[in-house]
Amino acid sequence: MNKSIRHVAAQVWRGLFLEPDAYDEAADSPNPFVEGLFMVAFVGLLVGVAAGIGGLLDWAITPDLGRMRELILQGLQAMPWFEFLRGDAEALRQFDFGYDLGWRISEIFQPSALNLLSQLILTPLGLILSWLWFALIAQGVARLLGGNGTTRQTLGATALAVAPNLLNIFGLLPMVSVAAVGVWTLLARYVALRRVHENLTWGRTLIALLAPAILFVLLIVLLSLLLSSLFAALIGGLFS
Amino acid sequence: MTRSSLAEWVALARAALTLKAEPFHLFTAGRASLKRAVLLVIVVGLLIGAVQALAGLGALFRPTVITAEEITGGFNQFFEQMTPFLDSADPAMREFMNIYRGSIETFAPTLEEISKLPAPLPGFFGRLFTWLGGWLSTPFALLSKWLLLSIWIMLFARLLGGRGSLLAYLSASSLSTLPHLLGAFSFIPCVGFLLGLTASIWGLAMQARAVELTHDLSRGRAVAAVLLPYALLLLLLMCGLFSFILLLATAGS
Numbered sequence: 001m002n003k004s005i006r007h008v009a010a011q012v013w014r015g016l017f018l019e020p021d022a023y024d025e026a027a028d029s030p031n032p033f034v035e036g037l038f039m040v041a042f043v044g045l046l047v048g049v050a051a052g053i054g055g056l057l058d059w060a061i062t063p064d065l066g067r068m069r070e071l072i073l074q075g076l077q078a079m080p081w082f083e084f085l086r087g088d089a090e091a092l093r094q095f096d097f098g099y100d101l102g103w104r105i106s107e108i109f110q111p112s113a114l115n116l117l118s119q120l121i122l123t124p125l126g127l128i129l130s131w132l133w134f135a136l137i138a139q140g141v142a143r144l145l146g147g148n149g150t151t152r153q154t155l156g157a158t159a160l161a162v163a164p165n166l167l168n169i170f171g172l173l174p175m176v177s178v179a180a181v182g183v184w185t186l187l188a189r190y191v192a193l194r195r196v197h198e199n200l201t202w203g204r205t206l207i208a209l210l211a212p213a214i215l216f217v218l219l220i221v222l223l224s225l226l227l228s229s230l231f232a233a234l235i236g237g238l239f240s
Numbered sequence: 241m242t243r244s245s246l247a248e249w250v251a252l253a254r255a256a257l258t259l260k261a262e263p264f265h266l267f268t269a270g271r272a273s274l275k276r277a278v279l280l281v282i283v284v285g286l287l288i289g290a291v292q293a294l295a296g297l298g299a300l301f302r303p304t305v306i307t308a309e310e311i312t313g314g315f316n317q318f319f320e321q322m323t324p325f326l327d328s329a330d331p332a333m334r335e336f337m338n339i340y341r342g343s344i345e346t347f348a349p350t351l352e353e354i355s356k357l358p359a360p361l362p363g364f365f366g367r368l369f370t371w372l373g374g375w376l377s378t379p380f381a382l383l384s385k386w387l388l389l390s391i392w393i394m395l396f397a398r399l400l401g402g403r404g405s406l407l408a409y410l411s412a413s414s415l416s417t418l419p420h421l422l423g424a425f426s427f428i429p430c431v432g433f434l435l436g437l438t439a440s441i442w443g444l445a446m447q448a449r450a451v452e453l454t455h456d457l458s459r460g461r462a463v464a465a466v467l468l469p470y471a472l473l474l475l476l477l478m479c480g481l482f483s484f485i486l487l488l489a490t491a492g493s
Contacts, residue, residue, distance in 0.1 A: 017274040018407060061366035063357030071357075075350030080342040111356070175373025179384035183391065191406070202398060 008039055015160035018188060023157045023195040027149070032156025040131050044124025047165055050172040051123060052116040056061045058174040059111035069103050127162055134158055137212035138193060145204040147197030161188035191193050258413040259445065263415055264453045278471030281386055284417045291424035293375040300371050303363055306355045308348035315344050386417050392469035393447055400465050402474040404456025409454040416446035435441025 014022035029035050076082060076099075085091050109115075139147075139154040164184035169177050186209070193205050200208070256263035267276060319341050326334055359366055390413045394406060419442035426432040444466050452462035 014273075017278065018410075019273045020407075057369065060361040061359050061369055063354070063359045067357060068354055071350055071353055075347045078346045078350075080339045080346065106472070170376065170380070173372060173376065174369045175377075177373070177377045177380065179377075179380040180387055183384060183387045187387065187391070187406070187410075199400075 008042055014162035018191045023160055023192050026160040027099045027157040027196050029156050032152045036159025038156050040127050040162050041124045043162050043165050044127040047168045048120045050169040051119045054172040055111040065177040085135035131159055134212045137215055138208045141211040142197045142208040147200045149196030153196045157192035161192045164188055253418055259449045262410040264450055267411045272407045275412045280414045281383050281417050282379045285382035288424040289378030294413040295427055300367050308352045309349055312345055347489040365467035393465055396468040397451045397455045397465040400461045402457050404454035412454050413447055416443045419443045
């Protein structure tokens with residue numbers, strides 16, 4: 001197991017620098033799905049642990065948010081415009097509700113044991129879902145465009161394309177903003193698809209590369225439209 | 241790093257900055273990998289960040305407490321400059337500005353108190369992480385800028401008939417981040433902006449050289465491949481602005 005972790009780490013490292021051989025190796029491995037799953041989970045776990053440590057450090061350098069909440073409320077209540085609010089009970093109630101809601105939302109992002117645990121689980125899970133969505137849609141589109149790679153090969157090679165997410169490990173230092181992960185991942189995925197579907201032109205590979213993201217956006221828009229019409233019907237039903 | 245290898249790197253950087261072909265060929269030679277290119281961009285980013293971090297070193301050892309006077313000072317200056325205009329403004333506007341000024345003056349002590357609130361770790365650590373964060377974020381920002389621009393240039397180079405590989409082009413184009421070392425001095429008033437502009441133009445010239453050499457394109461086409469992403473961006477901005485103006489005009493009529 002120790003040897004396999006070392007092997008995966010070395011392969012992910014080569015994948016990070018877009019080395020074509022590494023992608024060929026990942027595509028031609030005997031069990032690309034299981035190995036890919038292990039690779040993605042490995043990167044996700046590392047990033048999750050780093051994010052957890054970063055959250056703890058962030059908490060350690062941030063003043064008590066409860067005290068901050070009190071101080072800001074007192075400061076707002078002392079402002080001249082607040083006098084207008086005092087005269088309107090409904091406006092005052094709305095203000096209290098909004099203020100409370102804002103702080104409750106911010107509490108979700110504050111470091112806690114639950115947040116730490118959820119980061120450890122959700123980061124690898126998010127990466128796995130993103131990998132599967134990309135690999136399966138891109139494979140379908142590539143095949144439609146005439147690509148000759150198999151689903152197994154695409155799963156193996158695109159799993160390695162999660163390597164740029166390793167940059168997020170720097171997120172363990174508070175205040176460091178890690179840019180470039182998205183664009184680097186896009187490049188890694190392009191290399192992965194190009195290696196698997198070697199008969200496709202670069203233009204067709206580009207279409208297969210962008211298709212999963214476009215489909216995802218379309219799906220979100222469609223879902224939002226469906227949900228909003230459902231809500232509208234519900235609210236309409238309540239008031240009719 | 242030995243003195244001789246440092247001298248080699250300096251010679252290589254000098255040759256690249258004067259648009260000689262050797263450094264670009266050297267970066268594309270050997271095993272297909274982005275390792276050398278990424279290393280170069282990170283080193284350049286760290287150097288840029290280091291200059292700015294050194295300039296801000298004093299703040300690291302100075303506790304940052306914002307006083308209410310500091311906060312209101314700037315606003316009071318603004319309100320004083322506005323006074324001649326407010327005298328001729330309508331009463332509702334004057335009342336609004338009075339409430340606005342009063343709100344800032346009342347809230348300033350709260351901000352002062354917040355800046356004094358203790359954190360679990362001593363204040364030095366907060367300042368240390370802020371300082372370190374500013375420095376270490378620079379290579380990531382440069383990396384992102386380089387990759388994003390290079391993708392667009394690569395796309396246009398291909399559309400213009402280029403046949404170079406992605407890895408070869410990215411390796412060569414990483415050299416275009418070298419002039420951005422000038423951007424390290426962007427904090428200097430007036431001169432900083434000019435240095436930044438020079439770095440950007442110089443970087444684009446090096447990108448054109450990288451396209452020319454790795455895609456085997458003519459100089460004219462290479463320059464077009466570098467400038468077309470900007471032309472597209474400008475066109476999109478103009479379309480957006482035109483649509484906005486059209487929307488305003490339609491709403492107004």
